[in-house]
Amino acid sequence: MLSGKMRNLLFVGVLILFVVGGCIPHKSKDSGAYGSAKKVEKKVSTQVAGIAVSDVNMRQNPGKSGKKLAALRKGEKVVVLGRKGNWYKVNQQSSGKIGYVYYPYIDVQFSGVDSITGQIIKSTKVYAQPNLKNATKVSFRPGKKITALAKQGAFYTIKLDGKNSFVPVKSSILDLEKVTPPFHVVYVDAPAAPVAVKSKPKGKPKKTVAKKKETKKSVVDSSEESKESSFSLSSLWGDDEPRYSDKYREEKEVDPEEMLDIVRPSLTGYADEFAPVRRACMAKDYRAICELSNDYDGESYKDYKKAIDFAHEIGWLRTVERATLALDNGDFDKASKLFGASEKLADERDVRTGDADALQTGLSFLGTVSGQEGIGEYEILGYERVLSLNYKALAEILSGKKGAYNIAKRSIALQNRERDEFESMIRDLEIKEREKKNKIGANDPLKEFYSKVDMTLFEPKNKKERSAVLRQTSNAFINPFGDYLHGLILECESYYKPSLRSNAAIAYRKAAKLQPKAKKMLLQAKSDMGKPAKAYSNKRLVHVIVSEGFAPQKWTKNIMLPVTIPPMQVKTTELRTVSCVAGTPKVSFKGSPTRSLSEISNIEAISFRYDEDCSFVRTSNLVWKIGQSYVEKQMNILVSGLSFAKELLAEPDSRAWLSLPKKVYATRIFVKNDTSSATITITKPNGKILTRSSVKLPKGNAPVIIYGRANDDGVQLYASAFNK
Structure with a gap:
């Protein structure tokens, strides 16, 4: 009887012989080659x-x-x-x-x-x-x-x-x-053919090692390796992956280990994915812009009804983004249809700044607490809705349509209504937030939470930049753009219907009251309305409108709250400016002096003012929700602060209308009837020329509207005649 030790040794020896024997190549009788495997096609189980x-x-x-x-x-x-x-x-x-x-x-x-x-x-x-x-x-x-x-x-x-x-x-x-x-194609009967190695005449023979052959794929295999997909603009905007525009993309590596690190404010979500579009705009590359936003001329824009159907499919925000990009690149008819569709969507949803319930949920325009970006409908901000009507009126003018007058009137009425509702809502919510906090009892766990929270952590880090911008407007709904466009339309119409000049004078006077920086130009326009249009028959009226730079974008920032160990990390957003060195545009015509354009609308300041007015309610609501979660977690002491922190790390909502310009400039000038072109010069703040471009004026003596889109890399110009 063999002992246990001997049995183990015998087993190991047999196993070695078996393994070595399996490595000896056997010659095939049929082909003289080393053993070939039988190939069959079979399905391989897989996970999705x-x-x-x-x-x-x-x-x-x-x-x-x-x-x-x-x-x-x-x-x-x-x-x-x-x-x-x-x-x-x-x-x-x-x-x-x-x-x-x-x-x-x-x-x-x-x-x-x-x-x-x-x-x-x-x-x-x-x-x-x-x-x-x-x-x-x-x-x-x-x-x-x-x-x-x-x-x-x-x-x-x-x-x-x-x-x-x-x-x-x-x-x-x-x-x-x-x-x-x-x-x-898999091998089921035998291993793949080994590599035969001749043994040397002397010394120990070298083992023949079977080299594993890679599994072949049959011609019907559709599982070719592909690049891992990421959240690209194709998923954000809804179309195929572009190729030509890849040069405007910047690939970024995502390190999962950063999840609980303290990181600098960064662009995330929608704002991050819009960056390639902005770079294409800076390069004036409309083909790339269309690819990146997947915006093509097709069935979607053939008529207004189809544009509305398309807007229902992609949502309000992406509709106005496409409309703005089309306007800035001279496709005025498309812009008109899409802005019209966006107005229809907004009217259907009736989303206004007065929705106090939505504001309190944390899922509204005041910022998302728990990473719901892209799931719910975009909450249209009041000032954005007004601007969409302003731009719709401008698109109608430039495309030669006759509905601009009524649109401009609606934008002014909407602005007044939105202002009143917003101010009332903010006032009521500030009272409710203070009352809610004052009702916390001395023994309430929330009292302990608030004693640990430093509210200054939620204040913007870019205070200096923010303060400089906020000083430029006192109210997000003081925007003379609509009144200026109203006056422009009435003045141009008065060439064919003289009775409208008095109404144009009223519109220009209102715009001058709202915008001191354009007061001189606007009051001169008001004064000119006191004379009949035929008094200027030997001259041609030209309005020049130039949009410059880009509106602010939301950055994601991390806040470390020392209410747990380790500290709890919360993500929120911070509005930041988009750098632009371009200064005041100037226009010149042959035989006329160069004239500087006046600032009509400061969209950057409007965005910051709106954000500032919402900040108290937004922060109070956010901290209250964090406090409630904190108290709930205290009920289960086994839950660590680390797992608690992870729940608050989802990206906040970074969506906003990002194709809007930073500022809009305008001027009004009379030129000789035979003037054939205009030149726009963009200067740096120090007065040095940054870029210059010219545009031909339409033939005839009808009033002309020149529209330009400027940035640090150049300016695109378009001219349209205001015909009867």
Whole structure:
């Protein structure tokens, strides 16, 4: 009987012989080659991968009310397990937790997958190519089942009548009821052919090691390796991935370890993704702008009704962004239709600054606490709604349409109404916030929380920059742009209907009262209205309007609250200016002196003033919600401050109308009837010329409106005649 030790040695010896024997090559009788494997095609089981397109919360149950389980970092990989409603069920690989994420935040990967079933959730057209330009006559209604073969940019590839067709990702959701893995060529009977090595005549023979052969793919394998997708403008704006415009993108690495680090304020979400569009605008590259915003001339803009349908599909914010970009690049008809569609959307939703309930939820325009960016509808700010009407009137003028007068009147009425409602709402909410805090009892856990919170941590870090801008306006609703446009329209119309000159004088007087920086120019216009238009028959009226720079954008900043150990980190937003060195524009005509344009509207100052007026209510509401969460966590002492902090790290809402300019300048001048061109010069603050450009004037003697879009790299100019 062998002892236990001997049995173990015998077993090891047999195992070694078996392994070594398996490495000896055997020659095939058929071919003289070393043993070839039998190839068969079979399906390989697979998991469906997904990537978080932005920082987002994973919840225990589908729905915004579900308990937060974890925070997914932008770019983090997950396994997609299924779908419930409009929420994907996912497995977070780093923690092993399983929860639900709202579907737009998960980019389902097709790598290693032949097809995935899904269904349409929003009515959509079917497209012949992965862009909005090539729509077919086929439309799908919600509930329509589809089988997605791949994802190209913001479109899923499907088969329709045997041909590849495309449906927008934003109109579809993958239900994963059936996932078809690809066919692979695999070896099932024998290992791949080993490499034969001749042994030396002397010494120990060298082992022959079988070199593993890479698995081949059959011609029907559709799982070619592709670059990992990230939250690009294609998902933000809703179209295919551009190529020409890649030079305007800046790839950034995301380090998951930074999640609990104290980091500098940075651009995130919508503001970060808009940066390539801004760079393309600076380069005056309209082709790249259209690609980056996926804005193509097609069925969507053929008539007003289609523009409205398109606006319903992409939302108010992206509609006005596209409209502004079209206006700044001379496509006035498209801009007019899209601004009109945005007004229709705003009227339908009736979203006004007076929505106090929405303001208190933390999910409104006052800032998002818990990372709901992109899930809810964009809350239109009151001053943005007014500006959209101002720009609609301007687009109507430049495109030669006759509806500008009524639009300008509506913008003035809307501005007054929005101002009154906003001031009343802020006043009421400030009272409520103070009352809420004053009602905290001496033994209330919230009392301890507030004693630990340094409220100065929530103050903007850019105080000096902010104060300088705030001094330029006392009210976000003091904007003479609408009154100036109203006067411009009435003055031009008075060439064909003289009785309108008195109304034009009133409009110019109101604008002069609101904007001291343009007072001289506007009062001169008012004075000129006292003379009949025929008194200037030997001269031509020219209005010059130049938009310059870009409106402020929201940066994400981290606040460390020492109410737990380690300190709790909260993310919020801070409004910051977009650098622009361009100074006051000047216009010159042949035979006329150079004239400086006057500042008509300071959109940068309006944005900061609105943000400042909201700051007390926004901060008070945010701290109150953090305090409530803090108290709840104290009920469970086993929950560490670290896990508590993670729940507050989702990106706050960085959305805003970012294609707006920093400032709008204007002037009004009479030139000789035979003047053929105008030159706009942009100077630096020190007076040195930054850029210069010319534009030809339309023939005839009708009033002319010149519109320009200027930045540090140049100015684009367009001229339109105001004909009867």
